[in-house]
Amino acid sequence: MAGSPRRTAGRRLQLPLLCLLLQGATAILFAVFVRYNHETDAALWHWRNHSNADNEFYFRYPSFQDVHTMIFVGFGFLMVFLQRYGFSSVGFTFLLAAFALQWSTLVQGFFHSFHGGHIHVGIESMINADFCAGAVLISFGAILGKTGPAQLLLMALLEVVLFGLNEFVLLSLLGVKDAGGSMTIHTFGAYFGLVLSRVLYRPQLEKSKHRQGSVYHSDLFAMIGTIFLWIFWPSFNSAPTTLGDGQHRTALNTYYSLTASTLSTFALSALVGRDGRLDMVHVQNAALAGGVVVGTSAEMMLTPFGALVAGFLAGTVSTLGYKFFTPILESKLKVQDTCGVHNLHGMPGVLGALLGVLVAGLATHEAYGDGLESVFPLLAKGQRSATSQAMHQLFGLFVTLIFASVGGSLGGLLLRLPFLDSPPDSQCYEDQIYWEVPGEHEDLAQGPLRAEEPETRA
């Protein structure tokens, strides 16, 4: 057993050294490349003599803050459901996302706002960096409890690059629409993480099975994450859309879709539950699928009815996935998906991409009027038919799945480097390897921990 007392000095230095190295590297790259854009630079903004009310800040900052809340509070607490992994769930979310914000500012900046040798930053780059952090945290959900923080930082280092590349191919090269990221964030993040989890497959994981469930209060902490994700998802999908009706409509569609996924989640959870009982795992996760499934189409003329149908299907598929597919995923496909990201982000993400194909294919000049220019600029300019746009959307999904699978495989190989500090099979889902855990003498001593791992307290 490679429990913490026997971790070598080399291993205990991995996390601090990697943090310092990565921070040093991004700081140097920031010094060389990153500059204020014309909305954040004192001289540029005043030279152009805009009205302050026109500053993009006032149109996007409230949405940004909602997204920021989702990334750090939402994702962080959603993963606190594990009884002995709360510090790691919320703490590593914090660390990973903080690094991803810096690193994706650079990567996305190179792809999207590199002019005159510089990356220009402002509220839009902040939103995009948070989105990229979201994809990294989705992947984290698939391998939660089975990797150390240094491994996670390396995963983020790789994933942010591939996220930026995939996003660039879809949005800039293929002209695909995906404001809320059904493809670029959810599908990409989920399958990257699932493939990575496959490569890291642990046949002996049942040694940590007793720690894989929740306790009463850890489920309530997780609901903090769920609810903040749920309420702010309309801001997530609408944060980067065109201003005016686009942002407004996206928020509205997402709002309705989420109400429907909530109803179908409760319905299905009770239907498949023992004695008709509801399952917190479903409520914490599947109820959110309505946000994922309209990520591509919410800015389109989906109609409120369409949003309800989409959300209903997503909640249904997601709940059934937790009940029936996750066990198969582990037993047959050897994918150990801790948070069930396949059910919350994978399937609903693919479904959302396909819904985008459908709604894009149905786009007409009548339905969008002069607003077509904002939603489908290539259609408005006559460079593409609706059918062609739909085909491009479909191809975008295909590209995303390729990037995610190849990326997840590479990530898995990277994380399997033998010198990396990884928890042993008997110590998965356990905070004590990486954290000082208080109160063992009291409320936690009665848990299963004490009997089994006295050596970790030496």
Added chain:
Amino acid sequence: MAGSPRRTAGRRLQLPLLCLLLQGATAILFAVFVRYNHETDAALWHWRNHSNADNEFYFRYPSFQDVHTMIFVGFGFLMVFLQRYGFSSVGFTFLLAAFALQWSTLVQGFFHSFHGGHIHVGIESMINADFCAGAVLISFGAILGKTGPAQLLLMALLEVVLFGLNEFVLLSLLGVKDAGGSMTIHTFGAYFGLVLSRVLYRPQLEKSKHRQGSVYHSDLFAMIGTIFLWIFWPSFNSAPTTLGDGQHRTALNTYYSLTASTLSTFALSALVGRDGRLDMVHVQNAALAGGVVVGTSAEMMLTPFGALVAGFLAGTVSTLGYKFFTPILESKLKVQDTCGVHNLHGMPGVLGALLGVLVAGLATHEAYGDGLESVFPLLAKGQRSATSQAMHQLFGLFVTLIFASVGGSLGGLLLRLPFLDSPPDSQCYEDQIYWEVPGEHEDLAQGPLRAEEPETRA
């Protein structure tokens, strides 16, 4: 005893079938009736050629998100104080509110924005739907722990209709002002729930008395609800007011009122407490009464001083209500009010309505200037005197109490339908009937549950 193991197959299907039925019905009604309004429709918005900055979204969406947080995080966690009912409190809040948002979009739409055979939706309908969900959750607070989720959905089905009707009578027919809903939301929701609780009176409820209190951490979870309600209440009251000074003043007045209700709550709680000790029930609830009490008058020229006095009185009345009136309510009037909604929403709501009568009666052209048009349009047009407006406000309170009482009675009869799945007297305030509860073998086993209800674990 009708404990869960003996629930018939018919009963276990009630929740899923009702969810599916209601979702199917609202989806069909959405398909037929609900359309984007001119601010969310791509063609309509661009045809009118507005500046994007004029889109109502930018004036109301931040307030909407605060309200949305209050409904789902605020109400949800406020009710988590019960030691064994946290899953149900936050989970059923989630379910009920999600359904209410859809259903009230339809009901309020028919009353307020039905043009050309269609209901038009946008940010204002989203805010109004959340408000209606708030009223439903207030009623839920009165019967918390004593009803099953299918019963709750039926309650919402009825209550949303009566809420819409009452609101229509007050705002559209009587020309009553009630932006923050002292009458339409708080008074209506509270007395609807209290009358309903009266009809559902359980003489044998002491069988579940041991579960009716809090534990240390459940009180801290409840404070999450309290604090989010408290900080965002200025947004709640100001979300639907006229733009500019109206919204600004409403937020300011509410902010001051809440500070005063907090001080009076602490003062009174210590004064009436054993050995001068503070009571978390008071702090969690009565401190919020300052938001309720200015729901009607905060958009008026209440003055900051007026807001302080109003908040102070509300906190005082509410705290004394918890201490002295709630026990009488149960013993004499047979109203079992789980969350004390009479103290937080009932009395402060009525007080707020009366404060609105007073402040409306004092309105003058000098005090409001040209702003009179926004706050009291009928006064500005000379169609009504201030005294007449005050009388209409008072009549609005009367109408609300009638609607709430009749509605609550009907609701009670509906929920007493014998085939509905209701928890037995010995299983109230207990998650385990409706939820898979983890960790019984560990941290919860030492609670009172194990010894008394081994039959539920069969």
Added chain:
Amino acid sequence: MAGSPRRTAGRRLQLPLLCLLLQGATAILFAVFVRYNHETDAALWHWRNHSNADNEFYFRYPSFQDVHTMIFVGFGFLMVFLQRYGFSSVGFTFLLAAFALQWSTLVQGFFHSFHGGHIHVGIESMINADFCAGAVLISFGAILGKTGPAQLLLMALLEVVLFGLNEFVLLSLLGVKDAGGSMTIHTFGAYFGLVLSRVLYRPQLEKSKHRQGSVYHSDLFAMIGTIFLWIFWPSFNSAPTTLGDGQHRTALNTYYSLTASTLSTFALSALVGRDGRLDMVHVQNAALAGGVVVGTSAEMMLTPFGALVAGFLAGTVSTLGYKFFTPILESKLKVQDTCGVHNLHGMPGVLGALLGVLVAGLATHEAYGDGLESVFPLLAKGQRSATSQAMHQLFGLFVTLIFASVGGSLGGLLLRLPFLDSPPDSQCYEDQIYWEVPGEHEDLAQGPLRAEEPETRA
């Protein structure tokens, strides 16, 4: 031992009487002095015939709400880490901040917006009042667990006055820039609290040592506070800046600074931890130092690179402070700093003031263009050189330290008045003296409480 059963009737009346007295006094002062400003008054706003979109509300209210969340949720829950002091941490935060909002409206109003015999209030005064409450809560953090609520209200009564005076000297008399309050809020609040804690030094505090740590779930509650502080800090620093590029740039700089302090905190925490383990105390606190350290300079042309470097240093200094300096502070300097505010607010605040000196000293017309007028009006008007501005900034830090030290000393003498209700040495960090605590018979009885303090349960 002066445990609660022996508290005299006089002592138990201190809190309620003080609350009522303070509320009465502020209400009278509000009646005499406080009036709506021209953006919240119906007559004034409409008389000036502005467009509603120009109302300051729309530029600052979303930021205000983020700040409001930080004060009540952020500070409140951050201090819940103590195992037996959660009710007091979040409850007294609530009480203190509610009083401080009223009182600082008056004090700051006299200094900053007193015209024609009246104080005029609106969104800017709301933000400023919340800022002042923040300083009070920082001081509270230094003495957490060792003072009663009546003492805390007296502290706030004094501190708010000195805060207002110090802020007036810096911003109005010296022309110092300090939008995010590195000096006026963090340095002032920290050293006021530390000096006060020194005066209240308890040599016998080890009698309560067993309650000074956290338990597993109290650390998770504290992370709610941490994360909400972290995500909304960009709004904190930018809430009062000039509109347009100023607000935008401030938020951006703070965002990057926080990511860097997070990375350095994780690096240093693991580096100095036992077996490379991370410490929740560091993550909960030091990761936030990046927000404090750019409080003065974030509105300046700090550059994103500068923000990263500043945040990195702040996280490093703060983490090392928790590890190495806090023990010395207690053993050598007799300052018992419960929350380690010296590490989170004190040192990073001073560092932030010095960074402001540096960045102000480097200001040029080239770098700021016409924006110089907004950031450094005295430089733009030619009344001051950059070097002179830097010297004024430095002098502002000096003034702040004087005000804080003198104020903290006075505060300490005030709080030592013998008739004030203070917890005995053996009852520090204990909710039960001031609160009804539920569930002692259950989950808490196994803690250290029962054996030692049976007398408190009489």
